[in-house]
């Protein structure tokens with residue numbers, strides 16, 4: 249009996265390095281939904297999110313050595329890649345057009361609550377609480393950067409705030425988030 | 439960029455909120471500064487926790503990904519430029535990729551792990567249709583699936599099967615030695631101590647789909663039988679696993 253569902257994530261990556269398709273399938277079963285979910289949230293487009301997910305998993309298959317278990321959990325690693333690719337895509341020309349249509353709608357409504365409702369359904373309580381505990385001006389800039397895929401320069405432009413202010417708020421907000429997550433016993437995605 | 443400047447920008451970098459030159463400067467600093475690298479790992483963990491919300495991907499996505507595993511790197515879909523990372527692992531030789539592209543896609547995807555790359559007969563034997571291929575690939579990520587390894591004498595791993603809760607089972611890879619054309623491998627499920635024939639796998643098995651309906655099997659076993667199959671297994675058992 250060889251049950252991969254018992255194998256640790258780093259062990260599965262080691263198997264992937266030896267071209268084990270079943271190990272990659274098990275990693276996908278565990279983390280595919282998270283990789284896809286984050287990409288879809290940033291891109292707001294299922295097809296683009298599929299492309300990002302595919303690229304993240306093919307990259308793990310082709311370059312498994314890029315994952316270093318001493319530097320964090322496999323899911324964090326995969327989510328980092330998913331986010332980076334989604335952001336690259338959204339900043340490229342094609343995706344930008346779709347995005348701008350949505351941006352206009354959001355700006356017109358002058359609220360980000362739609363997004364918050366979705367979070368409540370899917371995020372762990374502690375993460376929601378940690379975000380909610382941030383000063384609103386810090387939470388807003390982090391959300392615009394992370395979930396909307398904006399650079400801090402763009403965030404400053406959207407909010408009509410000085411770039412230096414946005415930088416500082418993101419930095420302080422992220423440190424505060426970390427403190428809250430550590431207090432809640434969460435050190436990162438697992 | 440010096441350490442203090444980099445420290446100021448790490449949180450933004452972790453959110454992918456830097457662009458162009460600033461991102462490149464932070465990256466350059468990270469190479470030489472373990473403190474910043476470690477701080478970045480931590481901040482990325484925070485970002486990942488925020489973005490950690492599982493959403494069921496479309497059902498076809500895994501099969502699509504699996505279908506690209508043996509693409510040559512240039513054929514792989516790339517949304518963004520690949521980072522300049524030196525592969526530590528040796529690349530598959532171009533010749534192997536070409537020969538696999540010509541072979542049945544199912545075998546290309548699944549059988550390589552057990553080293554059947556040069557067994558042309560096994561490839562032809564296993565040439566299933568594209569829909570059967572997708573079924574096997576889907577089984578590898580289906581809820582409740584089990585991957586089992588059938589071993590022979592001296593604990594040699596001879597075959598791998600995926601079983602699903604609904605009784606479907608798939609032979610996904612095989613190292614069973616080829617038999618004479620007048621022989622066949624036969625798969626048995628031992629249910630309540632009695633062997634029940636599950637299906638014939640042929641003299642050179644590579645992939646197969648079978649159904650084990652009814653009572654729960656305690657053991658899966660493979661025997662060597664005459665080409666028409668047998669009613670009761672002929673000893674000795676070639677490979678088996680306890681479920």
Ligand SMILES: [Zn+2]
Nearest residue numbers: 441444471474
């Ligand atoms: Zn530094």
